[in-house]
Amino acid sequence: MKKIEAIIQPHKLEDVKNALTAIGVEGMTISEVRGHGRQKGHKEVYRGMEYQVDLLPKVKLEMVVPDARSADAIQAISTAARTGKIGDGKIFVFDVQEAIRIRNDDRGEGAL
């Protein structure tokens, strides 16, 4: 099993969700996050007080998929989230030791 963690532009969330649904990935967890990579922030001014804002709003998707599906899922995310500009985000992939469904104690890929 692989855990896929993707940090993307918030306005690309809908496209990514559709692309994952299209290839049959079920279930994901989404959070609103702030962060930055190499992308520069922007300036905000409130009544003359200037702030350099480095941490920009992003959306983080997390999902665990069977090993066989991970390449497809990664491909779907990166295609759907890409604008070609700096700030598109990153995808990280982890090995997952175990998955447990709390309702009935299913284990492994059957619990996904």
Place this chain on the structure above:
Amino acid sequence: MSRSRIARGVAFPAGNPPSIDPRAPRAASLARWLGAALLLLLPASSLFAQAPPPSLDARLAAVEAAAKSAQSAGDNAWMLVSAALVLMMTGPGLALFYGGLVRRKNVLSTMMHSFILMAVVTVLWAVYGYSLSFGEGTAFLGDFRYLFLNGVGAAPNPDYAATIPQQTFMVYQLMFAIITPALISGAYAERMKFSAMLMFTVLWTTFVYFPMAHMVWGKGGLLNAFLGGKIPCFDFAGGTVVHITSGVSALVCALYLGKRKGYLSEPMKPHSLTFSFVGAALLWVGWFGFNAGSALAASPLATSAFVATHFGAAAATLGWILAEWIHNGKPSMLGGISGAVAGLVAITPASGFVKPFPAMLIGFAAGIVCFLMVTAVKGRFGYDDTLDAFGVHGIGGTLGALLTGVFATSLVNDSLKDSSGKTLPLGWVDGNAAQVLNQLGGVAISWVLAIAGSLIILKIVDLTIGVRVRPDEEDEGLDISLHGEEGYNFEA
């Protein structure tokens, strides 16, 4: 009797026939028409069977009484609505405007500053505030004739407002006494102890606001142009009383308390400009009660003040945004709402004396001047007036008070008359350039009273209970450290 029943659309019990309510002239005239139609249908004999008609004098007296009662009803309706509008400016208006501008850890404490005054000042007002403000007293302060609202009831007080119950006048003026100290909270937000804020406000309202309100609006007050003041100063709705006193006191508070911990080194962005927007929009609407209500009647003067208020706010919004667009390259919503408030402040003293275009001029000037105050001047002097109560209310109020002396005209307000009943010129545009000096006198007195009063009161509070929270409380945020609650509970 049946006419009345038709006109009001209400079924009354037959044994208790109501008379036509003179406070409902439209319903009454409809009833008269219906009655005339009924009369035409009646047989002639029944007309001759009626009692002889009342004398002309009696009928005239009845008509006069009905007209007076109708005016009183109209005026009272408008003044009660105005009073409610002015209260709406404090909560929710100011509470949202200020609450949105602070960091999220201080949102409740900042809203509390406005809200608690709705309770505290009301009690002060009932016990002695109204009496000290509007009792005749001396040129500087009222007396104790209305202590515990003694004698303040349904009968009008003709010195102030001859057509509405004095109780209406009293409760309307109370709403001004509530919002004035609430405006100061913009300067001490995010770092003042709640207990200190209460003590400061009780003393400040007593020793700064009540005397100032008496001097400008009370009978025999030093600055009251219309009721025998030595320095006739025009302040229609409280440019000196409300905005200069609160704005200048705000500067004193900001300097006395010192900067917030981390000022200029930590980010202190407004946590919710959407709150601030809603608050500012409520302030704009509420200001119609504040200014147009200050006519104390549903009169053409109220309309004129309403129009001047709206035009001033509109021009000020554009003034601030324009200045900001040129200066920063971007027009911001915070700039727009700040400009609107600055314009509303500046037009307040002038609203019942100026025509619409001078009103726009006053507003536009306020938008630009207040923008420069909160950006260039504040940055240069480095004081931490958290929410710019001084830059907007102190400076906008001062500008408005002075420009009132320029643009006030008897074409708008002819209530200033000499002993023979001749209407007197008001401002510079009427040829009375000296009025600007009178306005300057009013401005100077309110500045001095605000500075001296606030400084002494802050010192007293500091020496007794201390004014500022501990640094760890400031870090944690006042909502949790002082009030034991949070504005946003994500786990709930």
